[in-house]
Amino acid sequence: MDYVYIAEMILEVYRECGIKEFPIPCVDILKHYEFRTITYSRLKELNTEIYALCISASNDAFCDQRNRIIAYNEKAVQGRIRFSLMHELAHCVFQHTGEDPENEDTADCFASNILAPRVAIRHYGCKNAEDIHFRFGLSYAASNKAVQAYNTWKQRETIKVDRELDDWLFPLDEFHRNFLRRLRRQQQRRKLQMKQYDQKLSFLRENHLDDVWAQGEEYHFFSTSR
Numbered sequence: 001m002d003y004v005y006i007a008e009m010i011l012e013v014y015r016e017c018g019i020k021e022f023p024i025p026c027v028d029i030l031k032h033y034e035f036r037t038i039t040y041s042r043l044k045e046l047n048t049e050i051y052a053l054c055i056s057a058s059n060d061a062f063c064d065q066r067n068r069i070i071a072y073n074e075k076a077v078q079g080r081i082r083f084s085l086m087h088e089l090a091h092c093v094f095q096h097t098g099e100d101p102e103n104e105d106t107a108d109c110f111a112s113n114i115l116a117p118r119v120a121i122r123h124y125g126c127k128n129a130e131d132i133h134f135r136f137g138l139s140y141a142a143s144n145k146a147v148q149a150y151n152t153w154k155q156r157e158t159i160k161v162d163r164e165l166d167d168w169l170f171p172l173d174e175f176h177r178n179f180l181r182r183l184r185r186q187q188q189r190r191k192l193q194m195k196q197y198d199q200k201l202s203f204l205r206e207n208h209l210d211d212v213w214a215q216g217e218e219y220h221f222f223s224t225s226r
Helices: 003-017 026-030 041-044 048-057 078-093 101-115 119-121 128-138 141-153 162-168 174-206 215-224
Strands: 036-040 063-066 070-073
Touching: 003 101, 003 162, 026 036, 026 078, 036 041, 041 048, 041 070, 041 101, 048 063, 063 078, 070 078, 078 141, 078 215, 101 141, 119 128, 119 141, 119 162, 128 141
Parallel strands: 036 070
Antiparallel strands: 063 070
8 A cells, every 4th residue: 555646646636626624525526526426225216226236335335436426325424424435436546446455445545544634633733533533524433543543654754745735735934834944954964963873873882882982972973963
């Protein structure tokens, strides 16, 4: 599962649909991509055979990519419906065919991130599943998974597509944009300095020179690297 590619596709959807607020309008997004939606109950009234086929495939939703129709179980909680609709959109966006566990994982990742982008969770200061549930309209189950994914996401270095999505959703004026650029450059320099420090320390240890690594020299390194 390629997170970068998934995030790039989500950014493309946000830009094409002009999304800047939450919860996102799932049905409007589907209409933009010329999808029609129908509830399972209505489908059952119209054609019991097709309904049986859909419900046997999924109790949540089913997508007919050829006719661009998404049928869904309207009896599910609202948050689950929203997730199911975006899950089915993902299968179309990535042109999935057949049943493949990896495709399902990709669709789940897409749905979770398009409904609650990690940069938006950070921006709004969501601290738990309840915060995410109320801010983004996910079910509690999906919100719990989003919290876990977010905690992993925030530990890694921010990538380009995340910054682009952040800029799209929460644009900054020129002063604050320049400030962030300077801050990022400072962070990069600090990482380089720490890497050089670790390399120096490793060299000394490998050559059994630990005894000459005095506190004064260590202090001098950090003092001159600021």
